[in-house]
Amino acid sequence: MSLRKRTPSLYGGIDSMYLPALVMVGVFIFYPFIRGVVISCTNWNGYSPSYKFIGLKNYLNMFTDRRVLNTVRNTLVYGLGSTVLQTVFGFLLALFLDGRLRGKSFIRTIVYLPVIISPLIMGYIWYFFFRYSGGAMNDVMMLIGADPVDWFAGGRRAVRVITGINSFQYVGVAMIIFLAGLQSIGRHYYEAATIDGAGRMQQIGRITIPLLMPAINTNVIFAVIMGMKLFDVIVATTNGGPGYASQSLSTMMYSLYFSAQDAGYAAALGNLMLVIILLLTGLLLKFFRSREVDLV
Amino acid sequence: MKTVFRYGLAVFIFLLFLIPFYMLFSLAGKTPMDTSSMWLPPRYIQFDNYLAAWNKAHLGRALLNNAVITAFSVFFIVGVGAAAAYPLARKKTRRNRIVGMVLISCLIVPPLTILVPLYKFIVDIHGLNTRWAMVCILVTFQLPLCIYLYKNFIQTVPAELDEAAVIDGCGPKTTFLRILLPLLKPATSSVVILCGIQVWNDYQFSVFFLQRSEVHTVAIALSQFVSQFQNDIGLVSAGCLLGLLPMTLVYLSLQKYFVKGLSEGAVKG
Numbered sequence: 386m387s388l389r390k391r392t393p394s395l396y397g398g399i400d401s402m403y404l405p406a407l408v409m410v411g412v413f414i415f416y417p418f419i420r421g422v423v424i425s426c427t428n429w430n431g432y433s434p435s436y437k438f439i440g441l442k443n444y445l446n447m448f449t450d451r452r453v454l455n456t457v458r459n460t461l462v463y464g465l466g467s468t469v470l471q472t473v474f475g476f477l478l479a480l481f482l483d484g485r486l487r488g489k490s491f492i493r494t495i496v497y498l499p500v501i502i503s504p505l506i507m508g509y510i511w512y513f514f515f516r517y518s519g520g521a522m523n524d525v526m527m528l529i530g531a532d533p534v535d536w537f538a539g540g541r542r543a544v545r546v547i548t549g550i551n552s553f554q555y556v557g558v559a560m561i562i563f564l565a566g567l568q569s570i571g572r573h574y575y576e577a578a579t580i581d582g583a584g585r586m587q588q589i590g591r592i593t594i595p596l597l598m599p600a601i602n603t604n605v606i607f608a609v610i611m612g613m614k615l616f617d618v619i620v621a622t623t624n625g626g627p628g629y630a631s632q633s634l635s636t637m638m639y640s641l642y643f644s645a646q647d648a649g650y651a652a653a654l655g656n657l658m659l660v661i662i663l664l665l666t667g668l669l670l671k672f673f674r675s676r677e678v679d680l681v
Numbered sequence: 682m683k684t685v686f687r688y689g690l691a692v693f694i695f696l697l698f699l700i701p702f703y704m705l706f707s708l709a710g711k712t713p714m715d716t717s718s719m720w721l722p723p724r725y726i727q728f729d730n731y732l733a734a735w736n737k738a739h740l741g742r743a744l745l746n747n748a749v750i751t752a753f754s755v756f757f758i759v760g761v762g763a764a765a766a767y768p769l770a771r772k773k774t775r776r777n778r779i780v781g782m783v784l785i786s787c788l789i790v791p792p793l794t795i796l797v798p799l800y801k802f803i804v805d806i807h808g809l810n811t812r813w814a815m816v817c818i819l820v821t822f823q824l825p826l827c828i829y830l831y832k833n834f835i836q837t838v839p840a841e842l843d844e845a846a847v848i849d850g851c852g853p854k855t856t857f858l859r860i861l862l863p864l865l866k867p868a869t870s871s872v873v874i875l876c877g878i879q880v881w882n883d884y885q886f887s888v889f890f891l892q893r894s895e896v897h898t899v900a901i902a903l904s905q906f907v908s909q910f911q912n913d914i915g916l917v918s919a920g921c922l923l924g925l926l927p928m929t930l931v932y933l934s935l936q937k938y939f940v941k942g943l944s945e946g947a948v949k950g
Contacts, residue, residue: 395844399768399853403780406765406824413802413821414787414795421798431797481690492691494936495698501932501939503882505900506921509907510701513708513719513914521704521719561940614791617884620904635793635885648797655794666789 424652431648443653452629452637453654457661459544460613460634463551464665467612470552472604475559476597480589482560483567493564497557504554508621511550512537515622537623540630547631550618555611559604566600567593602673606666613662634658708918709734715915730919738906738920740899744927746891747881747898750812754819754880755873761820762827762872763865767857769828770835771843781832788825793885800889810893818886823876830875834868835861870938881928899924 425443429436447453478496482489499507514521515536523533537543574592583591594601616635619625625632625640632640634654641651709730710723717723735741769781799818808814838861846856884900891901903924907917932939 395847396768396772396853399772399857400777402768402854402857403765403777403784405761406784406828407780409761409817409821410784410787410824413799413818414790417795417798417802418790419798420802421795424798424801478694481687481694484687486687486691488691492695493940494933495695497936497940498698498929498932499701501878501882501928502925503884503900503928505882505884505904506925507701509903509917509921510705513918514701514704519716519719519914524718524720610789610791614793616793617900620884620888621907635791638793638796642797642800648801652797655797658791659794662789662791662794 421652421655424649425656427649429648430646431642431651432646436649439649443650444657446650447653447657452632453657455629456632456634456637457657459632460615460658460661462544463548463615463633464609464613466545466548467552467555467615468605468608470548471556471559471608472601474552474556475604476563476601478556478560479563479567480593483564493560496560499554500557502554504551504617505621507554508550508618511546511553511618512622515546537631538627540627543623543627543631547615547618547622548612550622551612551615554618555608558607562600562604562607563597566597570596598673598676602670605669605673609665609669610662613658613665634661705918705922708915709922711915713913713915730915731923734906734916734920734923737910737916738902738923739894739897740902740920740923742895743897743899743902746812746896750815750819750898751877751881753812753816754823755877757816757820758823758827758876758880759869759872762824763831763862763869764857765824766828766831766835767861770832771840781828785825785829785832787822788829792822796889803890808890810891810896812891812896815886815890815896818890819880819883822886823879827872827876830872831865831868834865838864867941870941874939878928 426438426440427436428439428442482493482496486492515523517523517533517535520536522536526533534542536546570593574596575588578588578592613633614635615633616639619631619633619636623631625636629637634657638651638654638658641647641654704719707719707722710725710727711717712727712729715723765784769777769784803809803814803818806814808817842860842864843853843856846860847853851859882900883898884904887898887901888904891897894902894905897905903920906920910916
């Protein structure tokens with residue numbers, strides 16, 4: 386009973402300790418955000434001192450702009466595609482590297498290695514790999530008698546290749562999270578299931594996956610957010626091309642602001658991206674909250 | 682038979698994840714005349730590409746810039762973040778709950794969504810092409826994650842410890858510095874590793890805010906170098922290899938902490 390009353394003196398005056406953080410977030414995130422909302426309602430070109438307010442025109446234009454629609458679709462593919470790939474392969478890797486295997490910690494180290502590497506450099510490496518002439522992938526294609534493929538042409542293929550590159554780089558994160566999750570599942574569940582005559586596949590389906598729901602949740606949210614803001618890899622490989630075919634919202638904003646000098650439109654696009662990501666993470670969080678289980 | 686399959690699979694995974702590094706290494710070792718496949722290693726040893734890349738990409742200067750920016754950023758991330766997490770974890774008043782929610786919810790704000798206004802703001806405060814503005818931005822965008830990790834960790838430290846310290850005559854701030862901060866080492870190593878990687882590898886902010894070559898970081902220096910010399914793929918590969926070497930060496934020598942710090946950060950969260 387006394388603890389509650391004593392709290393003020395125990396922690397008296399410590400609230401001021403979050404002021405620096407609050408000021409920084411206020412100055413470098415919230416203030417620009419508010420200014421961004423204002424800029425998105427103008428036709429500002431990014432440098433001239435004069436501009437006009439044009440209301441919601443930038444936002445309305447987005448709905449009829451084919452580039453934007455395509456970019457939104459690409460961004461969703463980058464986000465959701467990477468999420469599926471990373472979650473599935475991360476899970477399989479964790480399952481495999483959790484079992485009896487000599488040198489498994491060594492392999493974990495290597496699978497995790499790409500995570501710490503600059504995504505820009507990773508993009509360049511895979512660009513060299515998938516290059517049309519002299520690329521390693523086309524060497525293989527010719528070796529098996531097929532025609533060389535222009536992996537970054539045609540938009541859709543480029544989007545898939547880039548999604549793959551991003552997933553390859555970050556599958557290690559999913560693996561580590563799943564490994565930690567696997568180690569927290571008590572042996573007795575599996576022992577009981579074995580006694581009841583459940584096979585390995587059944588055990589994975591009925592015990593492992595349901596109990597890993599929190600880990601899956603963490604992974605999905607992380608991968609969606611990371612994938613939707615993909616930037617570095619795209620710059621390193623296609624730079625959004627050909628044309629606007631593999632542009633993500635991030636790279637498109639960059640080119641609108643600095644190349645097309647349409648800052649107002651770029652700001653509006655930024656807000657659209659924010660809304661999409663907030664909606665998507667909100668939906669996913671809700672979906673997962675209803676799915677967490679408690680085996681006793 | 683099953684064992685053979687397991688080890689076969691293990692070797693396959695191992696090779697798969699080494700491919701990008703092998704390719705880079707193979708390309709960087711070849712002269713421009715050598716057009717053999719990327720799959721084949723060079724049949725001679727030469728370091729010309731590395732030397733030329735180091736000089737032409739100005740990697741020395743870029744590494745120094747990167748080191749300075751990363752060191753200052755990580756220092757402030759830990760300092761500002763840990764301090765903010767303490768009242769948020771310990772004093773659950775209504776106001777603090779709201780403050781905590783506001784700070785941590787910034788985690789899902791993709792930095793580039795506010796690029797346009799942020800760029801304008803940085804120009805207005807004369808922060809373009811300065812290392813201090815870069816540090817400010819990087820710190821701000823890492824703070825939500827840092828506060829989140831520290832807050833969760835502090836909640837696992839019994840509050841009785843704080844009480845004992847206060848009874849022994851410590852003020853709340855001394856308690857934080859002397860008692861709590863040393864206990865937070867596992868969280869601190871998570872934060873340093875997670876945020877350190879992102880700050881070190883940053884490209885999306887650097888490309889906008891560090892445009893002058895004197896302040897270029899490794900990612901920016903390399904991107905300009907690659908677009909300038911893209912026809913000399915050996916040279917470019919050597920540059921990339923040198924660029925990812927520092928972080929790789931740090932990772933391989935401290936991997937135990939990396940994996941631990943990361944899984945703890947992710948699971949506690």
